[in-house]
Amino acid sequence: MTIQEQLLKGISKAFETLFDHKIDPSDLALQPTRKEFTGHYTFVLFPYSRITKSSPEQSARRMGEYLVSEVEPVGGYNVVKGFLNISIKDQYWLDIFRSLVQNGQYGQFPPNGQKVMVEYSSPNTNKPLHLGHLRNNFLGFSVSEILKANGYEVIRANLVNDRGIHICKSMVAYKHFGNGETPESSGLKGDHLAGKYYVLFDTHYKKQVAELMEKGIPGDQAKKSAPLMKEAQEMLFQWENGDEEVIGLWKTMNAWVYEGFDATYERMGVAFDKFYYESDTYLLGKDLVEEGLQKGVFFKKEDGSVWADLQDEGLDEKLVLRADGTSVYITQDMGTADLKYRDFRIDQSVYVVGNEQDYHFEVLFKILKKLGRPYGEGLYHLSYGMVDLPSGKMKSREGTVVDADDLIQEMLDTAAAHTEALGKIEGFSEEQAHELYEMIGMGALKYFLLKVDPKKRMLFDPQESIEFQGNTGPFIQYTHARISSILRRAEQTGLLLAAERFENPSAIMDTETQLIFLLNTYEDKIQLAGEEHSPAVIAQFLFDLAKEYNRFYAELPIFNETNGNAQAFRIALSAQVARTLRSGMKLLGITVPEKM
RNA sequence: GGCCUCGUAGUUCAAUGGAUAGAAUAGAAGUUUCCUAAACUUUAGAUACAGGUUCGAUUCCUGUCGAGGCUACCA
Numbered sequence: 181m182t183i184q185e186q187l188l189k190g191i192s193k194a195f196e197t198l199f200d201h202k203i204d205p206s207d208l209a210l211q212p213t214r215k216e217f218t219g220h221y222t223f224v225l226f227p228y229s230r231i232t233k234s235s236p237e238q239s240a241r242r243m244g245e246y247l248v249s250e251v252e253p254v255g256g257y258n259v260v261k262g263f264l265n266i267s268i269k270d271q272y273w274l275d276i277f278r279s280l281v282q283n284g285q286y287g288q289f290p291p292n293g294q295k296v297m298v299e300y301s302s303p304n305t306n307k308p309l310h311l312g313h314l315r316n317n318f319l320g321f322s323v324s325e326i327l328k329a330n331g332y333e334v335i336r337a338n339l340v341n342d343r344g345i346h347i348c349k350s351m352v353a354y355k356h357f358g359n360g361e362t363p364e365s366s367g368l369k370g371d372h373l374a375g376k377y378y379v380l381f382d383t384h385y386k387k388q389v390a391e392l393m394e395k396g397i398p399g400d401q402a403k404k405s406a407p408l409m410k411e412a413q414e415m416l417f418q419w420e421n422g423d424e425e426v427i428g429l430w431k432t433m434n435a436w437v438y439e440g441f442d443a444t445y446e447r448m449g450v451a452f453d454k455f456y457y458e459s460d461t462y463l464l465g466k467d468l469v470e471e472g473l474q475k476g477v478f479f480k481k482e483d484g485s486v487w488a489d490l491q492d493e494g495l496d497e498k499l500v501l502r503a504d505g506t507s508v509y510i511t512q513d514m515g516t517a518d519l520k521y522r523d524f525r526i527d528q529s530v531y532v533v534g535n536e537q538d539y540h541f542e543v544l545f546k547i548l549k550k551l552g553r554p555y556g557e558g559l560y561h562l563s564y565g566m567v568d569l570p571s572g573k574m575k576s577r578e579g580t581v582v583d584a585d586d587l588i589q590e591m592l593d594t595a596a597a598h599t600e601a602l603g604k605i606e607g608f609s610e611e612q613a614h615e616l617y618e619m620i621g622m623g624a625l626k627y628f629l630l631k632v633d634p635k636k637r638m639l640f641d642p643q644e645s646i647e648f649q650g651n652t653g654p655f656i657q658y659t660h661a662r663i664s665s666i667l668r669r670a671e672q673t674g675l676l677l678a679a680e681r682f683e684n685p686s687a688i689m690d691t692e693t694q695l696i697f698l699l700n701t702y703e704d705k706i707q708l709a710g711e712e713h714s715p716a717v718i719a720q721f722l723f724d725l726a727k728e729y730n731r732f733y734a735e736l737p738i739f740n741e742t743n744g745n746a747q748a749f750r751i752a753l754s755a756q757v758a759r760t761l762r763s764g765m766k767l768l769g770i771t772v773p774e775k776m
Numbered sequence: 777g778g779c780c781u782c783g784u785a786g787u788u789c790a791a792u793g794g795a796u797a798g799a800a801u802a803g804a805a806g807u808u809u810c811c812u813a814a815a816c817u818u819u820a821g822a823u824a825c826a827g828g829u830u831c832g833a834u835u836c837c838u839g840u841c842g843a844g845g846c847u848a849c850c851a
Contacts, residue, residue: 214798215798224795226794226831227794262795262831263795341851343851345850346851501849508850509851535845536845536846537846538780539779539780539846540846565781565845566844566845568844604812632788633790636782639788649814650801651788651799651801652800654814655814655815658814661812661814662811665812666811666812669811720799724799730815730816733811733815734815734817735816738811739811740810740811776812776814
C-alpha cells in the first residue's frame with residue numbers, strides 16, 4: 181500500500197470515528213503541500229464542514245491528532261485555516277526510497293492485456309514535412325511510449341495520404357516543368373523535389389486564374405476552369421481508372437517522397453509498426469454504409485445520397501455517401517477504422533490529428549458507436565493546436581512554413597555552436613561530438629514542442645531559436661550528465677559500491693525528502709499522462725525533478741561529507757534521480773547523455 | 777450568422793473549485809580551491825472586461841470585447 185493510500189484510508193476512518201460519517205477513501209483527495217508550508221501532503225477540510233459540524237480549523241486539528249496516533253507513517257501535522265498539512269516520518273521516506281531503488285520494474289507497469297493503436301504523422305505525399313508535423317510526430321511517438329509504460333501493447337500506425345487532387349497537382353506540374361529531374365540529378369531530397377512542383381503548380385495556376393479574371397470571368401468560375409486545375413482533375417480521374425502512365429509517374433514520385441520521409445523520420449527518432457495507404461483504403465467503408473442503412477443508423481434521401489442523422493446527439497446531418505454512390509472522406513475513415521480492428525483486434529484507438537478536425541472526429545466516433553463497433557468506446561482523438569509563428573499562421577502557399585528538415589538542421593547547428601563555445605567537447609571524437617549535438621539539438625526541439633499542453637495552440641519563434649537554459653530539454657540532459665559525472669567519480673573512489681548497499685543516515689535533510697517525494701510520484705505522472713495522453717505532464721515533472729536536484733547539489737556536499745552513511749545515501753539518491761530522468765525522457769523520445 | 781477552442785508577468789508556458797496565482801526567459805544584484813557555471817542565490821513584475829453561483833473562482837454559469845478553428849456531395 182502506498183503512503184497516499186494509507187493516508188486516505190486513515191482519513192476515511194477518521195471521518196467515521198470522529199464525525200460518524202462514512203466516506204470511501206477513493207472519494208477523498210490529497211494534494212502535495214505547497215512549498216511555503218511545512219508538511220508533505222495536504223488535506224482540505226472546507227468541503228466537509230457540514231459533515232463535521234464544526235469549523236474546518238477545529239476538525240482539521242482533531243483529524244490531525246487522530247492521524248498521528250492511528251496512522252503509523254504520520255509524524256506530525258499543522259493546521260492553517262482549513263488546510264491540514266501532514267508530515268511523514270523520515271523513516272518512511274527512507275523505506276520508500278529503498279523500495280524505489282530495488283524496484284526493477286520502476287517506471288514500467290505490467291501488461292494490462294489491452295491493445296491500442298496510435299495513429300500519427302499521416303503526411304501528404306505532395307510536400308515535405310513542416311513544423312506542424314513535428315508536433316504531431318513527437319506527440320504520437322511520445323504517447324505511444326507512455327502507453328507502453330502503462331502496460332498497453334501499442335501499435336504505431338501511419339496512414340499515408342498518397343492519393344488525391346493535391347498529389348495530382350505536383351504530378352501535373354512535374355509533367356510540364358520537370359524535364360526528367362530526379363532527386364539524384366537535382367540534389368534535392370525526394371519530398372522537397374515533389375514539394376517544389378506543388379509550389380510551381382500553385383504559382384502557374386494563380387497566374388492562369390488572374391488571366392481569366394482579367395477577361396471578366398468571375399473568381400469562382402476562373403478557379404474551376406483554369407487549364408491546370410482541369411488537367412489535375414483529369415489526372416485524378418485517370419489515376420482512378422488505372423491509367424498506366426499516370427500510375428507510373430505517381431509511383432515514381434511517391435517513391436521519391438517516401439525516401440525523403442524515411443530520412444526525416446529517422447532523424448526525428450520516430451518509428452511505425454504499420455503503414456496504411458489511402459490508395460488502398462479510399463474505397464473502404466461502403467459496406468458499413470449498407471450495414472448502417474439496415475440498422476437504421478443512416479437514411480437515404482430522394483436523390484440516393486446517404487446521410488447519418490446525428491441531431492439527437494446535438495450534431496447535424498452528415499453525408500456518408502454521395503448520390504452517385506461514391507464515398508466521401510468520412511466513409512473512408514469508417515472503413516479504415518474497421519480495417520484496423522480486423523488487422524489487430526485493438527481495444528482502443530488514438531488518432532493524433534490537429535484540432536481543425538475536431539468536428540470530423542466527433543462525428544466519426546459517434547457514427548462508429550451507433551454502428552455498435554466493438555472498439556467504439558475506445559476511440560480517442562488526441563487533438564492538438566496549431567504551431568504559430570510570430571509572423572502569424574504558417575501557409576505553405578505563401579512560403580511561410582518552417583520546413584522540418586531545415587529546422588532540425590538549424591537546431592543541430594545551434595547546439596554545435598553553443599557546445600563548442602562552452603568548450604564542452606574536449607576529449608570527444610568527431611563522431612561523439614556529432615552524436616552529442618544531435619542529442620542536444622533534438623532534445624531541445626522535442627522538449628520545446630512537448631512541454632505545452634497539446635490542445636493549446638503554441639507559438640514558435642525560429643529567430644530566437646530554442647533556448648538551452650531554463651525549462652528546456654538540455655537543462656534536464658545537463659542535470660543527467662552531471663549526475664553521471666558524480667557517479668563516475670564515485671566509482672573511481674569505490675563509493676559506488678557503498679552506495680549500492682547504503683545504510684540509512686541518522687537524519688535526512690529537507691531537500692532529500694523533497695527529492696524522494698518527487699521520485700515517489702513519478703509513476704503517478706506516467707499514469708496520469710497515459711489517461712490524458714499528455715507528455716506535457718511528464719515534461720513538467722522532469723523539469724521539477726531536475727531543478728530540485730540542482731538545488732540539492734548546490735546546497736549539500738557529496739564528496740566532502742565525513743559521515744559515510746550520509747555520503748553513500750546521497751550518491752544512491754543521485755543515481756536514482758538519474759534513473760528517473762533517463763526513464764522519463766525516454767517517454768518523450770529524448771535521449772540523455774552521460775557527458776556534456 | 778451558427779458551433780467549437782482559447783484570452784494569465786514584457787515574452788513563452790503552469791495551476792483535479794483551495795492557502796500569499798507558480799515557473800522559465802528577458803531586466804536588476806550576487807555566487808566558481810567538492811563532483812560539470814548549459815548551474816545556483818536574491819529582486820521586481822500578471823488572471824481581457826462586467827455580472828452571477830459559494831466558505832473560496834484563473835477554473836463553473838451569463839453577457840461584452842479580442843484571437844483562432846470548423847461550418848464542401850474537398851481530402
